[in-house]
Amino acid sequence: MRHCNLLTSATTIRAFTLALILPLTLPFADSRADDRPPLPLEPIFSGPDFHTERLRDVQWDPDGSGFTFLRTSASGGAADNGAESARVLIFRHDLETGREEPAVPAAALDFEGAAIAVSGHTWSPDRRFLLLDGPRERTWDSVFQGPHYVVDVATGTVSALDGGNTQLRNVQLSPAGRHVGFVRDNNLFITDLVSGDTRAVTTDGNADIFNGIFDYGSTEFGFRNAWHWSPDGSKIAFWRLDATEVPVWNMIDQLGKYPEVRPMKYPNTGEKHAVNRIGVYDLANGETTWMDTGDNPNDYIPRIDWSRRSDTLAIQRLSRDHDRLDLLLADTTTGASRVIVTDTDPAWIEITRDLTFFSEQDAFVWTSEKSGYRHAYRYDYDGNETRLTSGDWEISSLLTVDEANGWLYFTGKKDGFINQHVYRVSLEGGDVEKLSESDGWTTWAFSPDHNLVIETWSDASTPPRTVLRRPGGDVVRTLIENDLPGLAKYAVPNPEFLTFETDDGITLNAYMIKPPGFDPSKRYPVVSYGYGNAGSQMVVNRWGSARGAQRDLWHRHMAAQGYLVWCMDNRTTAGRGKQAYNLTYGEYGKWAVLDQVQGATYLRSLPFVDPERIGFWGWSGGGYLAAALMTKGAPHFQVGVSVAPVIDLINYQAVGVERWMDQLDVNPEGYAAVNLENFADRLEGDLLLIHGTGDENVKFAFTLQFADSLIKAGKQFDMMVYPNEHHGIEGARQHVYTKIANYFHDKL
Secondary structure, three states: OOOOOOOOOHHHHHOOOOOOOOOOOOOOOOOOOOOOOEOOOHHHHOOOOOOOOOOEEEEEOOOOOEEEEEEEEEEEEEOOOOOEEEEEEEEEEEOOOOOEEEOOOHHHHEEOOEEOOOOEEEEOOOOOEEEEEOOOEEOOOOOEEEOEEEEEOOOOEEEEHHHHOOOEEEEEEOOOOOEEEEEEOOEEEEEEOOOOOEEEOOOOOOOOEEEOEOOHHHHHHOOOEOEEEOOOOOEEEEEEEEOOOOOEEEEEEOOOOOOEEEEEEOOEOOOOOOEEEEEEEEOOOOEEEEOOOOOOOOOEEEEEEEOOOOOEEEEEEEOOOOOEEEEEEEEOOOOOEEEEEEEEOOOOOOOOOOOEEOOOOOEEEEEEOOOOOOEEEEEEOOOOEEEOOOOOOOEEEEEEEEOOOOEEEEEEOOOOOOOEEEEEEEOOOOOOEEOOOOOOEEEEEEOOOOOOEEEEEEEOOEEEEEEEEOOOOOEEEEEEOOOOHHHHHOEOOOOEEEEEEOOOOOEEEEEEEOOOOOOOOOOEEEEEEOOOOOOOOOOOOOOOOOHHHHHHHHHHHHHHOOOEEEEEOOOOOOOOOHHHHHHHOOOOOHHHHHHHHHHHHHHHOOOOEEEEEEEEEEEOHHHHHHHHHHHOOOOOOOEEEEEOOOOOHHHOEHHHHHHHHOOOOOOHHHHHHHOHHHHHHHOOOEEEEEEEOOOOOOOHHHHHHHHHHHHHOOOOOEEEEEOOOOOOOHHHHHHHHHHHHHHHHHHO
16 A cells, blocks of 8 residues: 555644744734724625626637626616616627727617526627527536527527526537537537527436536536537537446435435445546537547546547546546547557646647647646647746646747746746746736736736735736736725735744745734634645635635634634645645545644744634535544644534545545545544534535535534534535525634634
């Protein structure tokens, strides 16, 4: 077995002592009295005070003269209360003038006299057809579906796709703009927009067979759409997943008069997953050719990508134990394939979105961690390799290949862990050039000709600002400023970044948020937060987005209530290279627990920290960490809040676990050491368990099983259940954060 010794006892954790602590890398700023009221909880979750604008669903003009995007405007007529109702319209930004005007009349976004609740849009290249995504519904098993509409701009008519069916999934307009494909009832269909005719690509879809859509067990690779148009729109490549032998996990809705059983295909660790096949459907002859992906049903096919031509498809084939990844090029006419690149790792290989094909030559760029850090490589179709980047730093993600000018653009951590910068390197390799200017978090979205980029930048104290600029050049204009009224209205403390050193010489990143009017002569209680999974990162110099912004603002609210808020990243988190990530292998959570304990010891060394009032909370993997710190890591934290925790990895989905833990029959000791049910008798302090009963990711059963173990161990704890809520508890965000805040108020 290729694992290190496993952590099996909390005694090992308690034996850790903290060596000499390094000084803070950034001195704590003096906090002055502020006449503004402290940040309350309510405006974090509702109202305009902290609502950030963003460019939604950008679609570039074919000639590069502008782009369209979605904007919510009060122009839909009178609502029930007499005010104007809001509706989503499509606006166009003209690059030359900067003027923004509706791209189509509001009436063009109506169907049968009612406004369409537009959630997305796609133009045909000739601008004759406009595909509108209607209101999206999230199903109980976490699939997004909804009605879609087609606007014929030439005639001004609007029609509902597939007769107005509200259960359409993975809807895509073809590159030529004459067909729309969609998934219904686990089958793939195509509609001709000119004739209106619809034909079936597959007909065997059912509860066990998934065509053009993934079963739940396959979504762990981070992708939802299971079919792709070829570059010219003449073919479609799609997954066919046979989940006949995948076990069923029955979720139960108990809010009705009688319980409703909801069966879901969910392969736990060590169990069979869906058998993958890749088909290519030819629109001209109506035939499907099956690609040769090997004969091992245990292999995964996590990604497929079209090359620059419709006769060549790239297929990524991953071994069940995740330590071998083959890139195959398949002839879509015959189905024959060949392996051109193989990547291996002693632990696991991370699947990315980085594979990028050139448009004018038979070449592509891909990233690998085989050097110890993720770097970029250029290949031809025979697998001949040219290394483009190198060094003891890592690429975060590839952005684009500018073939005409010879550049590869990417984001990375060449200049520190907590910031995200944009870089470029020649497609022949050489020196790496940093293009983003300020520390913070920068993202770029390129125009099709690569002459312009939409840049969004923020840092921990500045909400996101979006500008139009030239890559490597000047800003053209500001698009969104995001001057949030809540920042002027309330006293909102900001994070202060620091580092400290563990007793074995590892420097870890952290931040602290201090209360307004901080007094260093006082001692404050601490609310700690963490996640800790390999390659994750919580300590970042950016303004959060969506749910992340709510969490970050809630932390500032807690600081305004008189707590010190503490967050740190352990030694297996982002930026530290594959060797650091691989410390997780075979013993999930070990270093997350050990390093958090050292963080708590560091906190107790600070004169303004109350050493007997340190709490911790986390969600999902962080929920596991919270529960582990209160059991295996006791007694370093006095209060813990564990939201949607993974408890026993044997009962979690195979893809998400086996990459980190290997197979169950190979590493039974490791699985036993991770299972917190085996440590329930070590609980010390106050623990609150929170879970949604409709969690399709981390099953509600985890919390029930852990609760049962705590009860059998004679341990008292608290528990909050959210009926039918998903993993993110989206329907009760303010309620759950109020519950967590009140628990710390009562117990800490």
